[in-house]
Amino acid sequence: MHLVSNSTEQNHIIEHPVAQNTKVAPKHDEPATGSKSSANASSQRQLLVLAKKFSLNAAFLPENKQAPLEDRAYRRKKLDELRKQQNMEAIVLRAIQYCSDETITDRADQDWFSSFVTLAEGISNKSMQELWAKILAGEVSQPGSFSLKTLQTFRTMSITEAKLLAKACSLAMADARKKNIRVISGAYQVPKLFNFFNKQRQQRLDLNQAGLNYADILTLADNHLVFEQETESHPLTKGEKLQFNYNGKQLSFIAKKADCILTFYKFTPIGTELAHLIADNQDESYLSAVKTQLSENFVIEG
Structure with missing residues (x-):
């Protein structure tokens, strides 16, 4: 949806200070519930x-x-x-x-x-x-x-917070049964002696550009919809594949190296239940960023 x-x-309320102890009465020539729209x-x-x-x-x-x-x-x-x-x-x-x-x-x-x-x-x-x-x-x-x-x-939840949930859902990826839903935030390879100085070892997705900043994530967390702290996948072996459903589109994340890890914000059980109310709505620019920016450690097919 x-x-x-x-x-x-949703009326846009124009704030206007009213003097204290002032008794306000409706104008006789304009009923309080008149035909005019009160939006403005x-x-x-x-x-x-x-x-x-x-x-x-x-x-x-x-x-x-x-x-x-x-x-x-x-x-x-x-x-x-x-x-x-x-x-x-x-x-x-x-x-x-x-x-x-x-x-x-x-x-x-x-x-x-x-x-x-x-x-x-x-x-x-x-x-x-x-x-x-x-x-x-x-x-x-x-x-x-x-x-x-x-x-x-x-x-x-307000309508604004419900819209925020819809935005998170447009970025979220789920497992086959949609029991685990997450917004991928980055990837990295476990630091070791041979890759420690590799500047490409770690990648971060700019969720702010996708319309979901950290303040939004905190709001979702306050509403018990996502966990505030990032979560990680297990270290993948080279060639290991993770399957995701991205709003009706099947994606495969294939590790290009050993010990590659995905980072993400995970939906809570409450957030997961409510996510089923939101119709599939892919964000193509976010998907393109995922494929491009995580390419150092993952091949993403789909």
């Missing part, structure tokens, strides 16, 4: 729009026009329930499109579904709803695909 949200889904409105107007949408705008009205506090609380609770119901119906409707009406599967876990609803019902962003729908369809089609820990992690 391409994680590109519509501009109408002032921060005051955007707050008024949100307050009215969530039934929290009574403080902006004269006291003689305010409904009783109990009524306002009831209205807000009812609106919240309706919004959650609407969100879940939209997610289920999207999920059914990814389910088969022929393949027989094991019975879905009702406790898992109950937890899923609790975590997903507050999601109104359409792009995120699409991903939650894929999670639901994946779990129903193959129970055990997504753990509750993964759901809890995903619930705290």
